[in-house]
Amino acid sequence: xxxxxxxxxxxxxxxxxxxxxxxxxxxxxxxxxxxxxxxxxxxxxxxxxxxxxxxxxxxxxxxxxxxxxxxxxxxxxxxxxxxxxxxxxxxxxxxxxxxxxxxxxxxxxxxx
Amino acid sequence: xxxxxxxxxxxxxxxxxxxxxxxxxxxxxxxxxxxxxxxxxxxxxxxxxxxxxxxxxxxxxxxxxxxxxxxxxxxxxxxxxxxxxxxxxxxxxxxxxxxxxxxxxxxxxxxxx
Numbered sequence: 360x361x362x363x364x365x366x367x368x369x370x371x372x373x374x375x376x377x378x379x380x381x382x383x384x385x386x387x388x389x390x391x392x393x394x395x396x397x398x399x400x401x402x403x404x405x406x407x408x409x410x411x412x413x414x415x416x417x418x419x420x421x422x423x424x425x426x427x428x429x430x431x432x433x434x435x436x437x438x439x440x441x442x443x444x445x446x447x448x449x450x451x452x453x454x455x456x457x458x459x460x461x462x463x464x465x466x467x468x469x470x471x
Numbered sequence: 472x473x474x475x476x477x478x479x480x481x482x483x484x485x486x487x488x489x490x491x492x493x494x495x496x497x498x499x500x501x502x503x504x505x506x507x508x509x510x511x512x513x514x515x516x517x518x519x520x521x522x523x524x525x526x527x528x529x530x531x532x533x534x535x536x537x538x539x540x541x542x543x544x545x546x547x548x549x550x551x552x553x554x555x556x557x558x559x560x561x562x563x564x565x566x567x568x569x570x571x572x573x574x575x576x577x578x579x580x581x582x583x584x
Contacts, residue, residue, distance in 0.1 A: 391570050402475075402561050402575030403514065410570065444512070458504075458526070459573060461514035 362386070363447045368466040371441075377434040379465050381447030384428040390451050392423060393459060394432045396443040403446065403461075406432065437469045474498050475576040477562050483582045484552060492547045492579045494562030503545035504573070505537060506561040514561070520545055521567055552583045 364382045371377040383392065394406040407414055407421045409430070414421045420433040434441055446464040475496045484490050496503065502521040508514045518537045519526045525537065534550045549556060562576040 393572065395573075397514075400508075400559065400578065402563075402577050403573070405572035405574065408570060408572060446514075458516050458519055460516065461506075463513070 362449050362460075363462055365445075365447050365462065365465045367463065368468070370468050370470055371434075371437045373439060373469050373471050374436055377437040377441065377467060377469070379432040379434075379445050379447075379467065380429065381432070382429045383447070383449045386427050386449050387451075390449045392421065392427075392430050393448045393450060394419070394421065395446045395448065395459075395461075396441075397446070397464070398440075398443040406445075437467075439469050439471065441467065442469045443467060473576075474574050475562055475564055477560075477576040477579050479579060480577070481580050481582075483584060486552055486554060486583055488552050489548070489550045490552060490581070491549070492560055492562075492581070494545050494547070494576060495543055496562075496564040496574070497543065498564055498574060500564035500566050500574070501542060502565050502567045503539070504563040504565075505545065505547050506563060506575075508559045508561060508578075510558070517547075518545075549581075554583050557581055557583045 391408050391410050393408040395403040397403045407419050409421045423430045444464040444466050446461050448459050478493045504519045505517040506514050517531045536548045539545045559578045559580050561578045563573045565571045565573045
C-alpha cells in the first residue's frame with residue numbers, strides 16, 4: 360500500500376518551476392523514493408528516483424530531506440506537456456519484489 | 472522500437488467470455504508486471520513475475536492468470552469476464568536490481584458489456 364502523502368492538485372505557470380512535495384515519514388533505510396507521472400491515461404512514465412542524495416536528470420531534480428521523511432520533485436521550466444498526475448512512491452526495489460504501489464498522486468496543471 | 476508493447480490496445484467483449492492480453496518487452500528486463508487502473512484512476516499491481524517466482528496480489532481473483540512463455544513476454548488471461556473487470560490494464564517491466572525504474576506499456580482498455 361502507498362506510504363506517501365501528496366497534495367491532490369497543483370497549478371503552475373508555464374515556464375516557471377514546478378515543485379511537487381511528497382511526505383514519506385515512515386520510509387525505511389533501504390527504501391528508494393521514485394517519481395512517475397501519467398499523462399492522460401497513457402502508461403506511467405518513470406521520471407527519477409533517489410535513496411539519500413539529491414538527484415538530477417534531463418527531466419527533473421529530486422530533493423530529499425536529510426531525515427528522508429519528505430522529498431520534492433522539481434520540474435525546472437514547466438511546459439504544457441508536463442500537465443499530468445505525478446506519483447511519489449517508496450519501494451525497497453528488491454529482486455522479484457520491486458512492486459511499486461501507486462497512491463492517488465498530484466494532478467499538476469500547467470497554465471499558459 | 473517500442474520498449475513495452477501491449478496488444479490489443481482496445482478490447483470490447485461480453486460477460487462470461489475468456490480473453491487474453493499480450494505483453495512483450497525488448498529491454499532485456501527480467502521482471503514483468505501487470506497493473507490495473509480502474510475508473511477512479513487508481514493503479515493497482517496485480518502480478519509481478521520473473522523466472523523464479525510469481526507474486527500475486529491477494530486481491531486478484533483467480534480468474535486472472537499470468538502466463539510467461541519466455542522472459543520477454545507476460546500475457547494476461549482472464550476467464551469468465553465480469554462487468555467489474557472493465558479497466559485499463561498496464562504491463563510493465565524492470566530489471567531485478569534495487570533502484571531499477573519500471574517501463575510501462577501504453578495500456579489495454581478492456582470493456583466488458
